[in-house]
Amino acid sequence: MSASFDRRLHPVRPDLAARAYEGRVEAGRFAEGGERQVVRDCLDLRRDPRPDCGVDTQALFGETFTVFEETPEGWAWGQLGSDGYVGWVASDGLGDPVTPTHRVRALRSFRYPGADLRLPPVSLVSMGSEVSVVGQATTRGLDYALLADGTAMVAKHLVPLDHVEPDxxxxxxxxxxxxxxxxxxxxxxxxxxxxxxxxxxxxxxxxxxxxxxxxxxxxxxxxxxxxxxxxxxxxxxxxxxxxxxxxxxxxxxxxxxxxxxxxxxxxxxxxxxxxxxxxxxxxxxxxx
Structure with a gap:
């Protein structure tokens, strides 16, 4: 296996590598990988599949994660779609992918079980998290974005994926x-x-x-x-x-x-x- 492949950016191990690396590295087997999506507010990504292993980075809500291996202990090894980081995450923090339409622009914002800020929130997501907006609603003068997972967020806390800040x-x-x-x-x-x-x-x-x-x-x-x-x-x-x-x-x-x-x-x-x-x-x- 070539030492030039940074383990943080390349899904390559001696026993397993992504199919795209076949012919470029030696590995016990190669896997196509399956796309999943982060369904927790954030998900710790580690070098090894152990809870006592230090965290390398975090995946944000709605980001995609390509899984190449899952273990019976509840770990998934793969690559984060947003920046290509490779590592292990908890499998139960991943779900089926839904195409995002917007990202969180506020520092952080609540997801509610419905379009009403008086409802107990189900989670708190941070800037850069991605969501799929499928509708809109207004409650007591405040506009909400209705998401594909059945939750709602304050609409002004979101921007389209292609929105660019001037500064x-x-x-x-x-x-x-x-x-x-x-x-x-x-x-x-x-x-x-x-x-x-x-x-x-x-x-x-x-x-x-x-x-x-x-x-x-x-x-x-x-x-x-x-x-x-x-x-x-x-x-x-x-x-x-x-x-x-x-x-x-x-x-x-x-x-x-x-x-x-x-x-x-x-x-x-x-x-x-x-x-x-x-x-x-x-x-x-x-x-x-």
Missing amino acids: WVAVAEEFVGTPYLWAGRTSLGLDCSALIQVAARTGGHRLLRDSDMQEAGSGTLLGAGALETPRRGDLVFWKGHVAVITDPETILHANGYTMTVAYEGLKAALARIGANEFGEVTAVRRLP
Whole structure:
């Protein structure tokens, strides 16, 4: 098996690989895979099928997940459709796929059993979650989107899948104060690269999940001196960390220093991070 296949992005194991890799790798068997959909608010994705294994990332409600193997213990191994991340999730968090029409634009929003905010909600979904709208209703002057699964959401919290925000950095700024959570990808807790991924998606940018992946292929690599005249939206990378420029003197990042999504002065952050955390900046990239 080629060492060039990153296990986070390629469904390849010594005993099993996706059918698309047949002839490219050696594996005990190859599987076509079947498409499923996340039916929990979010679903932890792990490297190994064990509850005590650390979480790599999270799948959001409505995202697709291609399953290549399921175990009797209730685990499914596969690949997330939104960013290609590979790993194990709980099988009971997956259901039959329904074609999405909208995604959640609010930081988070409730799903109700009917079109009435006075009903006890059935779940709380975060920005970037995808839903299938099949109808609409109005209750006491508030418009609701009726979903294919029989639930309802406040309509103004949703946008069509092709909606593009004019300033995705402003979306990232809406997360200020959100707790830092390693591998988290929701508005209840997320890490540095998830903040960038989720917010940039609203601006039409599909970025990979982890900071090293984003550093390797997001936008255009800027040359030396980029931080002398940075622009809003420039991504600043360290080994294992990413932040976004909000103005020439400020960054925004989900970080373990404040344990929140927070602003930090650029010069102060460069000094602090360089001395105590991730070392020197490794790259600055600009999205189109």
